[in-house]
Amino acid sequence: MAPSVAVENLNPKVLKCEYAVRGEIVIHAQRLQQQLQTQPGSLPFDEILYCNIGNPQSLGQQPVTFFREVLALCDHPSLLEKEETKSLFSADAISRAKRILSTIPGRATGAYSHSQGIKGLRDAIAAGIALRDGFPANADDIFVTDGASPGVHMMMQLLLRDEKDGILCPIPQYPLYSASIALHGGTLIPYYLDEKTGWGLEISELKKQLEDARSKGIDVRALVVINPGNPTGQVLAEDNQCDIVRFCKNEGLVLLADESVSKGYYGECGKRGGYMEITGFSASVREQVYKIASVNLCSNITGQILASLIMNPPKEGDESYAAYKAEKDGILQSLARRAKALEDAFNNLEGISCNKAEGAMYLFPQIHLPQKAIEAAKAAKKAPDAFYALRLLEATGIVVVPGSGFGQVPGTWHIRCTILPQEDKIPAVITRFKAFHEAFMAEYRD
């Protein structure tokens, strides 16, 4: 009997879905890491440097103390009754934990919550949004989620009926979108960001792609905006953002604004906290969103608490404020220095041009590959940028993601490289990268 489950009889949407951020190159990197452990000295480098994924704490960034103090107290509330706790935790972490517990029915941090998240935490998130944006936000519009991915999947599930439904996505784009659209059976309608103007988003390009899709009979349901850009790192100007909102309103598109809260300076990726704010839907559509959320019961409470903390960090006058501000400024200033050092290094190399990382932890340099390298890649059955990234990994231990995983203007080749290795390692990263790139160009120069 043939096996009852084989690749041939799986859901074809699953087979179609691609996700390069954790694809072939990362799996190869994990193999090399094991080799370094079992046979030290057997490779031309002594550690793997994961620049493929925006995962600051995996590369040594320390969590913000205040956030972790509050999480620990909420996880083990009986600490709040002990005298020693006062010397171990800051006073405002203690009072914040008490306040959070008082908003949770039964102070139960191990109970399922409301499917949109604990009401008191959503109130805090809404207040944080209002303070940041100067525009009111409502807790009833907030859905707290296990990071960004479930929110994206939920909206795709809601909007996509079949392959005649389309979603406008930036190219290059973070492949969660292309993966989710493939999994839910819709069609990705690309719009290109303009590399020459620092990955600018032109309304004329949106219009052109929208009309082109409509002329092919696609019902375009939504526009995805990723700001700050991923993998491209740019920040949209406020005027540009207003134009995008107006465009969506005029064209009847849902605006999916991925503002990457989960990718802030604090880098708490593994806690899987995030939120989605929904506005402009009718009550009956909202009920459907709530129903899908309720099938999964609720998101994890630790992530919910963390999302509320991130949106309401210590304020001036709080005991923790000085320490919090020093930690935050330290991280942000160091990230800025690292971004600049790597950007300059890329721009100083033959055949590489790199835009600024204005607000994200990514650089997306273009690699002008010689024809000979492109042919060598073809012979190896790899995309040219994947070929380059694999050679980079094997020579240096540096892991990056080929631009073909995000989409790019045909005939151009990029890599996405995070700026996250700790600052004392950046000079070595640059030296190793430079040596590799020069050798690669020497080998393949036309």
Next chain:
Amino acid sequence: MAPSVAVENLNPKVLKCEYAVRGEIVIHAQRLQQQLQTQPGSLPFDEILYCNIGNPQSLGQQPVTFFREVLALCDHPSLLEKEETKSLFSADAISRAKRILSTIPGRATGAYSHSQGIKGLRDAIAAGIALRDGFPANADDIFVTDGASPGVHMMMQLLLRDEKDGILCPIPQYPLYSASIALHGGTLIPYYLDEKTGWGLEISELKKQLEDARSKGIDVRALVVINPGNPTGQVLAEDNQCDIVRFCKNEGLVLLADESVSKGYYGECGKRGGYMEITGFSASVREQVYKIASVNLCSNITGQILASLIMNPPKEGDESYAAYKAEKDGILQSLARRAKALEDAFNNLEGISCNKAEGAMYLFPQIHLPQKAIEAAKAAKKAPDAFYALRLLEATGIVVVPGSGFGQVPGTWHIRCTILPQEDKIPAVITRFKAFHEAFMAEYRD
């Protein structure tokens, strides 16, 4: 212009999906709870008792101390360097936290992990499974998830191509399965549990429903077994389990065994920790599972740590063992007393019969509704058991889920009621339920 997003143009699979556990009755209960706050004394009861959902900590159950000690230390690892910590935490919680942190690359509890979960934690989970079952388990087969729901969705997404693909599910069933099958566009093939034999699972019934589905051209991909039963509370005999495995092997069905680890006595529902063990799939199918998991990056680290703790609680000789055992035994013995008290109370009422809760926190009594009540329900456009549950809520504040939310033999009516109200409240629950039921029967007696 018509609104661009309306119920009429949403994904019809979303509209088809139903999820009664958080449906109409719960929303009504939340409204009544608000009314109790704003107008105390305006209802015939002074609190809402949520017996609709297996959520022990929301009803006052305290978390296991050891688990929470370890979570707090992992959330805020710098505690491990402080002298005061030794007097606040047990020695084995401290050593366990140290051991866990040593298995996490960079000791980073805020970093994304491997998409299957942190390897060291999966090793611990596999060791726990092997110890429990006397059968080896492999960390590479474990996928740590944000609770059970994402695991179920992942398998449905993998297996279901269209409505010609079917999944055999018990009736009554926990509606996560029917909801997930609807969302992924497959067909639920029901097999009935036998209420007369304590919700027995008969292989002959499986065979009959499988053949019937196949004769209609359905490609039956998998069999769902929920053990202990949800909503039905029974535990399958070991012989019966062996027969089920053999049946799946012979018929080429994937066996989806929902063993409800996330629903253990510790009741840590809101932490969203769980795992899925996959065996018998080819490497190429496994790659597809990994790919879907990787699109969501990883499950929350707190839940991952908790899953490893639950599968490896303190052992004899550990400092925490006595306290841990006392907490665990206290919870389990109290649950058993509450289950028996409620079961007896149900069986003592006119027109109600109730099987034992052998291993779950649910009772699923059958309510033999008088014809007049059924007609009143019809007039109110409700399923008869939903009508009964709504009247129960309005009279007593007790929230239960109507059997029609889980499926039941046509013409029979049930409610699912958890055994989770704290023990001192059980007599009042019974008194209030009895008074309501007797009045209801008096009102509608044929």
